């Protein structure tokens with residue numbers, strides 16, 4: 001068991017190293033990167049919008065009720081909502097959405113290519129799966145996930161605004177001035193930096209699981225499920241350590 | 253020049269190849285025969301470097317591909333066209349992009365030159381006008397011919413075909429056979445795996461018979477007639493290619 005995990009980690013390190021070397025050597029298929037970016041960004045933006053919008057509303061509702069319990073009126077709604085969204089909820093939520101939507105697709109696609117010998121065909125035609133398939137997916141996820149996280153911040157804040165206005169009668173100008181005072185450059189970067197790491201986690205695990213899917217369709221299915229589960233768990237674990245690190249570095 | 257020396261390969265407890273030795277000189281068409289599941293595809297994959305042998309070496313143009321740098325391997329791959337048994341076309345790309353793939357990777361052709369070559373290759377395999385189709389829109393035989401076109405597009409020195417005529421009608425088989433012979437005239441060496449002894453007879457300069465993990469016969473198509481082996485006897489009996497000689 002331990003030996004297996006160690007072997008996995010070694011293979012992941014080797015794969016990631018190869019990807020980074022190709023990127024540094026600029027051996028990148030730009031067209032494919034663009035296609036992948038659209039696949040990652042465009043296809044997830046609606047889900048990110050819906051989930052973040054409603055999370056924003058739910059937060060505003062919860063915080064409002066909680067503060068009524070304590071202070072008998074809804075105070076600090078925008079402040080609390082602002083930093084909890086930007087620092088924690090948006091990056092994690094977006095990463096989970098990308099895991100489910102993009103990570104699963106990557107694993108299933110690469111796995112299917114493996115069992116139909118398309119990965120072998122890449123070798124015979126003068127390239128290799130890491131260079132031709134992994135690099136573009138790495139770049140696409142690495143740049144799109146943070147962008148989607150920023151979108152998610154915006155959508156969530158908008159959701160919170162609508163609820164605060166209709167339910168708690170907080171004016172839009174008060175809401176935004178509160179938001180702006182609660183979100184500093186550092187709070188923003190706290191979440192933004194985390195989203196880059198989450199992107200790497202998702203894409204590394206899903207590519208690795210795809211390339212190492214077994215030799216039949218059932219195994220590809222299993223790999224896909226595993227890729228999603230492992231990505232999510234790894235995201236939560238890393239979230240804790242990254243948060244501790246960033247807080248120690250005073251990026252909060 | 254391809255030299256296969258003492259190649260061994262096993263999967264789990266199953267010994268598939270147990271000491272394979274043969275040489276292939278340039279401009280030769282070598283056909284590998286053998287019953288289903290005997291290890292022909294495995295042998296071909298070892299020659300092209302997709303599988304590593306457990307022991308033994310494969311030399312192509314004096315480079316040992318079982319342990320050479322990725323740079324050398326890349327140079328060798330430029331010289332080899334490989335047709336997979338199941339075609340292995342890239343299913344997210346069109347037929348055109350599939351055939352252009354090797355050209356983009358291996359050559360410095362311009363877009364126009366690539367286009368010209370792709371159309372030319374499609375014509376060679378009798379598939380004009382399908383360049384915009386995706387692999388799932390093709391029949392089995394069409395896929396196989398597209399794979400062949402993809403393998404020959406960048407003018408390799410060696411063409412390795414895993415059952416190039418599988419699933420084709422007799423007229424098409426004849427056409428593909430003629431294509432392989434034409435390739436030889438252009439100086440291309442071919443290794444062809446087939447179950448069709450008629451084709452083997454039509455194209456082969458030399459036939460290798462794989463049996464029980466070893467090459468038990470290595471000689472001309474005519475010599476195989478006199479070779480004492482059950483499998484060959486049956487093959488010949490059922491396909492009766494020597495009928496016309498016996499008359």
Ligand SMILES: Nc1ncnc2c1ncn2[C@@H]1O[C@H](COP(=O)(O)OP(=O)(O)OP(=O)(O)O)[C@@H](O)[C@H]1O
Nearest residue numbers: 263264268286287288289290291292293294295337
């Ligand atoms: N990846 C693999 N894992 C385990 N066993 C394998 C693998 N690939 C091939 N084999 C075994 O090796 C043997 C040879 O397979 P191979 O595909 O070379 O047969 P073949 O001679 O090409 O047969 P056919 O004419 O039907 O294509 C088979 O018995 C198969 O069970």
Ligand SMILES: [Mg+2]
Nearest residue numbers: 292293337414
């Ligand atoms: Mg085979």
